[in-house]
Amino acid sequence: MGxxxxxxxxxxxxxxxxxxxxxxxxxxxxxAMLAAVGITVTDEGKARARAELAEAEARWTPQRRAALRxxxxxxxxxxx
Numbered sequence: 001m002g003x004x005x006x007x008x009x010x011x012x013x014x015x016x017x018x019x020x021x022x023x024x025x026x027x028x029x030x031x032a033m034l035a036a037v038g039i040t041v042t043d044e045g046k047a048r049a050r051a052e053l054a055e056a057e058a059r060w061t062p063q064r065r066a067a068l069r070x071x072x073x074x075x076x077x078x079x080x
């Protein structure tokens with residue numbers, strides 16, 4: 001997978017939601033793939049997952065990201 005606009009590998013939090021929202025073909029493929037193994041996807045479940053992703057993304061404040069970068073010994077992130 002390519003690099004996200006934030007410079008990290010893959011997709012995280014809101015990036016995932018945006019990626020899935022922008023790709024209806026991917027959503028349908030994912031739903032079909034899950035159904036093939038017996039996992040039912042409901043509108044309620046999708047709404048719950050979206051809410052959980054939004055809550056997780058909201059917990060990653062700029063201060064928390066900066067603290068993690070410092071803990072990992074990474075340079076400060078470039079200003080957006």
